[in-house]
Amino acid sequence: MSPSSILAGLGLALLATAASGADLLIENVTIVSPERSQPVPNQFVLIRNERIAQITPRPITAAGVQRVDGKGQFLTPGLTDSHVHVSDAVGLPPGAATPELKALADAFHVQQPRSYLYFGVTQVIDLANLPAGLAAFDAQPRHPDLFHCGATMPLDGYPSVFVDKPQRYALMPDYIYEPANAAKHPLPAGVDAAAHTPEAIVDRIAVSGARCVKVFIENGFGDQSDWPVLSRQSLQRLRAAATRRGLLLIAHANALDMQRIALDANVDVIAHGLWNWGPASNKPGVPAEIAAHLNRIHKSGTGYQPTLRVLAGTADLFRADTLEDPTYKKVVPAALLDWYGTEPGQWFRKVMKQNSGNLPDPKIASLELQVGERGMRAVRYLHGLGHPLLLGSDTPSAPTYGNQPGYDTYREMRLLAAAGLPPLDVFRAATINNVRQFRLDKDYGAVATGKIANLLLLDANPLESVHAWSRIDKIILRGRVLERESLAAR
Numbered sequence: 052m053s054p055s056s057i058l059a060g061l062g063l064a065l066l067a068t069a070a071s072g073a074d075l076l077i078e079n080v081t082i083v084s085p086e087r088s089q090p091v092p093n094q095f096v097l098i099r100n101e102r103i104a105q106i107t108p109r110p111i112t113a114a115g116v117q118r119v120d121g122k123g124q125f126l127t128p129g130l131t132d133s134h135v136h137v138s139d140a141v142g143l144p145p146g147a148a149t150p151e152l153k154a155l156a157d158a159f160h161v162q163q164p165r166s167y168l169y170f171g172v173t174q175v176i177d178l179a180n181l182p183a184g185l186a187a188f189d190a191q192p193r194h195p196d197l198f199h200c201g202a203t204m205p206l207d208g209y210p211s212v213f214v215d216k217p218q219r220y221a222l223m224p225d226y227i228y229e230p231a232n233a234a235k236h237p238l239p240a241g242v243d244a245a246a247h248t249p250e251a252i253v254d255r256i257a258v259s260g261a262r263c264v265k266v267f268i269e270n271g272f273g274d275q276s277d278w279p280v281l282s283r284q285s286l287q288r289l290r291a292a293a294t295r296r297g298l299l300l301i302a303h304a305n306a307l308d309m310q311r312i313a314l315d316a317n318v319d320v321i322a323h324g325l326w327n328w329g330p331a332s333n334k335p336g337v338p339a340e341i342a343a344h345l346n347r348i349h350k351s352g353t354g355y356q357p358t359l360r361v362l363a364g365t366a367d368l369f370r371a372d373t374l375e376d377p378t379y380k381k382v383v384p385a386a387l388l389d390w391y392g393t394e395p396g397q398w399f400r401k402v403m404k405q406n407s408g409n410l411p412d413p414k415i416a417s418l419e420l421q422v423g424e425r426g427m428r429a430v431r432y433l434h435g436l437g438h439p440l441l442l443g444s445d446t447p448s449a450p451t452y453g454n455q456p457g458y459d460t461y462r463e464m465r466l467l468a469a470a471g472l473p474p475l476d477v478f479r480a481a482t483i484n485n486v487r488q489f490r491l492d493k494d495y496g497a498v499a500t501g502k503i504a505n506l507l508l509l510d511a512n513p514l515e516s517v518h519a520w521s522r523i524d525k526i527i528l529r530g531r532v533l534e535r536e537s538l539a540a541r
């Protein structure tokens with residue numbers, strides 16, 4: 052018996068709210084939304100034309116709607132992962148060109164949006180991509196809503212440094228030319244310098260439909276520091292141009308000196324946690340210079356993505372049991388999962404092992420986690436200041452099969468919890484903090500009338516434990532109900 056007929060039987064039909072032309076009605080559900088401090092039980096949520104049309108404690112009578120009984124379940128907004136890279140097929144070598152590798156990449160790209168949805172991620176922000184990768188993601192029948200940044204870097208700077216010339220300039224065309232670096236990094240033949248000023252690059256990124264500009268501030272990994280970085284003046288021009296075009300400025304920076312440059316340039320978001328502490332690396336706790344920097348992040352209101360899975364995801368490459376994880380079967384196509392375990396599938400592990408001087412696997416894993424542990428201490432400190440953190444998994448941050456779409460978003464949430472965030476603050480990082488920071492709060496981030504109906508039905512209360520995010524029952528994507536298991540890899 053439906054609730055409306057119960058009411059009619061009791062002669063209370065007048066209390067029921069009339070509705071017509073509705074698409075979906077979720078009944079008897081407990082709403083958990085980040086702008087509310089408490090769950091709201093026994094709610095009725097009507098979805099029409101892909102948006103939340105009505106929320107009421109009284110049953111709604113509506114003809115021709117799909118009904119979902121939410122009794123005993125929790126309705127939350129879908130999660131936003133604000134740091135992903137959707138064009139990279141996880142774990143495959145760049146430019147994978149053989150028919151076998153191409154088939155594996157295709158299988159990955161079919162499963163990728165489903166894996167995000169499987170873990171409740173209904174919005175993703177790609178922080179550095181090319182139009183072809185975005186289009187391929189959007190071409191899949193079911194996918195999270197996709198937003199993106201355009202990426203820029205100094206000529207020959209990170210990450211373009213990993214691509215041989217001249218493909219480098221074709222693959223990453225939005226570089227900025229620094230005349231001061233001309234001796235070491237001359238403009239490629241036939242290129243017009245006027246097309247590679249900060250203003251020209253921001254104009255190009257703006258017309259691509261991006262909502263942000265990501266700039267890489269990275270002079271090298273580890274002890275290396277010979278990659279070019281933009282001058283203070285170029286960064287100021289980039290900041291001014293982004294503001295003029297209404298774009299956010301996002302900085303890749305994970306070392307203390309690089310993050311200081313980012314703050315000097317007044318960026319809106321730092322896209323990585325602070326884990327390279329330079330001379331302070333071996334000090335216990337949060338050393339004074341690290342604390343001073345984190346205080347400055349908080350005072351300036353700069354967005355901060357801890358991206359703790361970057362280190363954990365490379366460590367996973369050196370663990371014997373990573374590919375035995377039963378969740379991998381849910382998010383990785385079977386053929387690709389098999390391939391990861393083969394000799395060629397171990398290519399990136401071998402590259403990293405060689406770079407380490409052939410240290411034993413457990414040693415490499417523990418060194419990665421040691422760096423990550425500094426990132427955890429920085430998160431704990433920032434959270435203690437009351438700084439609103441942003442959920443960004445940086446999937447994949449490297450060609451490691453330790454990073455997997457959706458699963459890493461969930462594992463990033465678990466790491467935030469392990470760093471000391473209570474479940475409510477992890478939830479806020481994944482919803483309201485992200486959508487406010489990226490100016491998506493008009494449409495996303497809460498269970499509220501008028502928002503796009505990207506929602507989740509959970510079997511456990513996410514305010515009690517972060518593990519509730521592995522107990523998703525249904526994903527509602529623009530009003531369409533998807534059973535979680537229908538999204539699993541097969």
Ligand SMILES: [Zn+2]
Nearest residue numbers: 134178445448
């Ligand atoms: Zn990234």
